[in-house]
Amino acid sequence: MKTVTAAILVIGDEVLSGRTQDANTQVLAKALGAVGVQMCESRAIADDEDTIIAALNEMRGRFDYVFTSGGIGPTHDDITAEAVGKAFGVPVTIRDDARALLEAHYGDQINEGRLRMARIPDGASLIPNPVSIAPGFRIGNVFVMAGVPKIFAVMLDAAVPALDNGARIEEVSFACPHGEGVLSAPLSAVAEKHPAVSIGSYPRMKVGGGFEVTIVARSADAAALAAAEADLRAMLAAL
Amino acid sequence: MKTVTAAILVIGDEVLSGRTQDANTQVLAKALGAVGVQMCESRAIADDEDTIIAALNEMRGRFDYVFTSGGIGPTHDDITAEAVGKAFGVPVTIRDDARALLEAHYGDQINEGRLRMARIPDGASLIPNPVSIAPGFRIGNVFVMAGVPKIFAVMLDAAVPALDNGARIEEVSFACPHGEGVLSAPLSAVAEKHPAVSIGSYPRMKVGGGFEVTIVARSADAAALAAAEADLRAMLAAL
Incomplete structure (x- = not known):
């Protein structure tokens, strides 16, 4: 049976400053191991657009799948969606399907900040988030997911069935x-x-x-x- | 004041299989932050020589300092010293200063496996290990340290005073x-x-x-x- 490889790109200053410890690598490693996908690298980097683009382009060329965690919230320091769009060379816009999910959830509490979470690169498919609604997305072999561990975990549940399985170790x-x-x-x-x-x-x-x-x-x-x-x-x- | 950058390369299958969670990144981030060295990347990779060499050569060119953790014990899967030697293009031999430390500690319990922990690349200086004696080493801008958190921490205590300090954040x-x-x-x-x-x-x-x-x-x-x-x-x- 073939070998299927994956890596995780953890995006966020809070891990590199020592404020928090990354927990998503371990959760991902166990979930991938169970379906025969081999985790080959975990890389944590800062919230810096050029750094994200360079790391993502290198890693998505080298592994069958890349998962990112972090940087898809509503605030100014959440720059992952734009960076992923630039890495793939596609525009990132507030998309109707994602906007509809957020409008249904927030009702009249919807605002410009929350709509930032509907920014999706062209060609991506949404990854559902039953915990807090704002979706992740998949583009090519890259799964863009939330950094908050509980949300990362439910997005992972949704993402795993889409993976090619390899030889289980x-x-x-x-x-x-x-x-x-x-x-x-x-x-x-x-x-x-x-x-x-x-x-x-x-x-x-x-x-x-x-x-x-x-x-x-x-x-x-x-x-x-x-x-x-x-x-x-x-x-x-x-x- | 200048910016001084650093990264950590976590070497070991056990993090990527999900068996253990890397704790050294957080300890290093806090220690470096206290002396104004900015942690820019944490990367975990498998115990594979080519992977270690490629990652180390890329990272030591990009950051002022690189710390490695893991793979310097006595068993066959501890291949970090050899890989670091190859990355720098220098021979790795059992060196007298490191051998003397181990012989003094183990006495007649010294054996071939334990002497593997005296393998040091030419030109490296030893990093003391008061916990279990087997030393780490510094070569160029790379600090090669143990993966066991308590030993990583004491090696870090010894390494930090040698660093150029940057602007403290x-x-x-x-x-x-x-x-x-x-x-x-x-x-x-x-x-x-x-x-x-x-x-x-x-x-x-x-x-x-x-x-x-x-x-x-x-x-x-x-x-x-x-x-x-x-x-x-x-x-x-x-x-």
């Missing part, structure tokens, strides 16, 4: 009482024997000192993964 | 009872009046529905920031 993991310094040589030997399986070890500091290590094996090939798992379990039993 | 923020749709027009007007100040609004969903918004103003120019703050407070009082 299965994973097994083992907690391990040995440090990486002890695991290094036997783990290397198992990894070399199973080239179709990606084997990693992830240390974490324990409260009170020392490390605990999780060994993770991942593969799209179930038989190869099972063989590697057996060798890993035998390796751990012998240590 | 000061920040004021206001919690705000109005939604972004109401704030949009008056906030735009204040932002236009104060071009030396970056003004952003960050919505967060409240438990039970609706949004709360934080308004953040940032600038390296204290007088401009104070003037913008006064106008923002007046704007909020009038809403």
